[in-house]
Amino acid sequence: MxxxxxxxxxxxxxxxxxxxxxxxxxxxxxxxxxxxxxxxxxxxxxxxxxxxxxxxxxxxxxxxxxxxxxxxxxxxxxxxxxxxxxxxxxxxxxxxxxxxxxxxxxxxxxxxxxxxxxxxxxxxxxxxxxxxxxxxxxxxxxxxxxxxxxxxxxxxxxxxxxxxxxxxxxxxxxxxxxxxxxxxxxxxxxxxxxxxxxxxxxxxxxxSYIHMTADVEMMFSDGFALKMKPLANKYINGKDKKLLVIRRFEVDNKAHVPADNKELFLMIKAFRAFEFHHKYFPAGHTIESLWQWFRMSKNQTEAYAWKIDYKSSSWEAQLILHRKDPYNPEYIPTRIRDQQSLVYELCRANYTFHLASHVFNVHRGVKTKETNLSSAVLTHQKRLRTRSYKRFMHYINTTYPDTFDQCGKFVM
Known part of the structure; x- marks a missing residue:
């Protein structure tokens, strides 16, 4: 290999x-x-x-x-x-x-x-x-x-x-x-x-000023944009440093994509749907209290959100954020903590993370390992890791010197 x-x-x-x-x-x-x-x-x-x-x-x-x-x-x-x-x-x-x-x-x-x-x-x-x-x-x-x-x-x-x-x-x-x-x-x-x-x-x-960042292959639950619109306008205003976190799931290539949280719940119980990258990289995508999320989504008619903790430097959270909020550092190598670096900066900048109920997105296909091409890209980009890490940490520690304790060490 x-x-x-x-x-x-x-x-x-x-x-x-x-x-x-x-x-x-x-x-x-x-x-x-x-x-x-x-x-x-x-x-x-x-x-x-x-x-x-x-x-x-x-x-x-x-x-x-x-x-x-x-x-x-x-x-x-x-x-x-x-x-x-x-x-x-x-x-x-x-x-x-x-x-x-x-x-x-x-x-x-x-x-x-x-x-x-x-x-x-x-x-x-x-x-x-x-x-x-x-x-x-x-x-x-x-x-x-x-x-x-x-x-x-x-x-x-x-x-x-x-x-x-x-x-x-x-x-x-x-x-x-x-x-x-x-x-x-x-x-x-x-x-x-x-x-x-x-x-x-x-x-x-x-x-628009409110951004939902995602990968192009992700498929969204029914009525996602309209269900989230009032909540996003409440939380994402460019001033309060609040972020909305969206749960991600994956299904087998032959399975249909669940339309809502009720259908998703049944598929999760039947082991036909799973949290995103549950076999390949669970540390980056698993969000605790999944069953509580289902209960809270069931008990309310409209989407709402509650505060959750920043997880770790492995966390690849999928976010709704504002145009004024920080952008991804472009010198971070591809596939080497490229999205996690933004999430870490947001934590160090005193943003708070709020998990949204009801809505989610789904990837068709369960990832279990890297392809040869992905492995090659990773091998190439690892050579840039040390220099990029030093640059990123110098920027973070200089810009946000007082927030290390709440976010921990960034590991790249």
Whole structure:
């Protein structure tokens, strides 16, 4: 296993370098669709329609990335009730285009969805595809904002705008068969995925102040966004330093996804549903008093929340938080406490954690071990751990010097 991981690591690094160079030097690919405009070092001040192409500004993000915000932009307001909507904040590669459509089509998320999409030259057709889906699907058009992220080449100084060819296709012909065929043609990127950059870009591009951070594969319980909206407006205001924690579960690939806490309770009792990563990494996801959570959800008609303690530096809590709240540290290596570092900072910053009743999300599939690719990424990123840990702890202890006792030591 270690030998295979090392081979994949070396191949991954070489492939990433080649992709970066290719991405920068081959500015125009085959028609139709997404391309990078040769701007000769200049940048557009706005998104423009240029004849047969739509041009989107791309800005430098950090030292290594370019970002084009709102390549698609949600048209829905979701404020008819006077409450601030919850933005579902996701990140993905082209491998998850079907899941992106599914999140928009689901009735369980009646609110804006902000997704950061990581592409390289081989996967850039995903931008064309989502742009077309956004044009032709009313639900996607209402909910989805896509922000495109790509890695700069070693010699690239400026971010070039993105051009998308205007489509003349009739939406009636863009059926499920055609969509499936076009998704299957896109080759996912084969690079180290900059997970915390992606999380932050999706939050910064969100169209509301309240953010529900999640993975794109997670499926939400019935009416999640609307059930949580009043509670989120009560707790998440950018001033009180309160966070809402959402329980996560997983089911076998062949099992159906439970719709509500009553159905989930029966599946848990029958060992058909489980707490998320209960075999692979329970320390990161198990939240105590599950049966009490079921009782409290049953006894109330509307969602509410109660304070729980911060667990440990392994805790990978899934949160609802405010736009003003801290963001993920982007120098933390992928798969090395990347989400836990944010949760730890929130604890050190005197935020309180409140577990929400009634609602939850579910992952289809029970994880038991790492894939070869995941092991290779982990092997590669471990080399960055010591330097990143020192930088993170210096920042934490300097910024929040008086809160160590309440949060304990961060182990990376």
């Amino acid at each position: 270690r030998g295979i991981a090392r081979i994949i690591v070396h191949f991954l690094v070489l492939f990433q370098i080649l992709c970066c160079v290719y991405f920068a030097t081959n500015m125009i690919r085959r028609k139709p669709g997404f391309r990078i405009s040769d701007s000769s070092g200049t940048s557009t001040k706005r998104n423009e329609t240029l004849g047969e192409y739509i041009r989107y500004e791309s800005k430098k993000y950090g030292s290594d990335f370019c970002v084009a915000y709102n390549v698609t932009k949600a048209t829905g307001n979701f404020r008819d009730d006077g409450l601030e909507p919850i933005s579902l904040v996701l990140h993905a590669t082209s491998h998850f285009m079907r899941e992106i459509e599914g999140q928009c089509s689901s009735r369980n998320w009646n609110g804006p969805i902000s997704i950061s999409l990581f592409v390289d030259r081989t996967s850039s057709e995903a931008v064309d595809y989502l742009h077309e889906v956004h044009r032709c699907s009313a639900k996607v058009n209402q909910k989805l904002s896509v922000h495109v992220v790509y890695r700069m080449s070693p010699f690239q100084k400026f971010c070039d705008p993105i051009l998308i060819k205007r489509s003349n296709r009739k939406c009636t012909s863009f059926n499920s068969t055609i969509r499936s065929r076009e998704r299957s043609r896109v080759i996912p990127p084969f690079q180290i995925y900059p997970i915390n950059v992606m999380r932050n870009v999706a939050r910064k591009g969100a169209l």
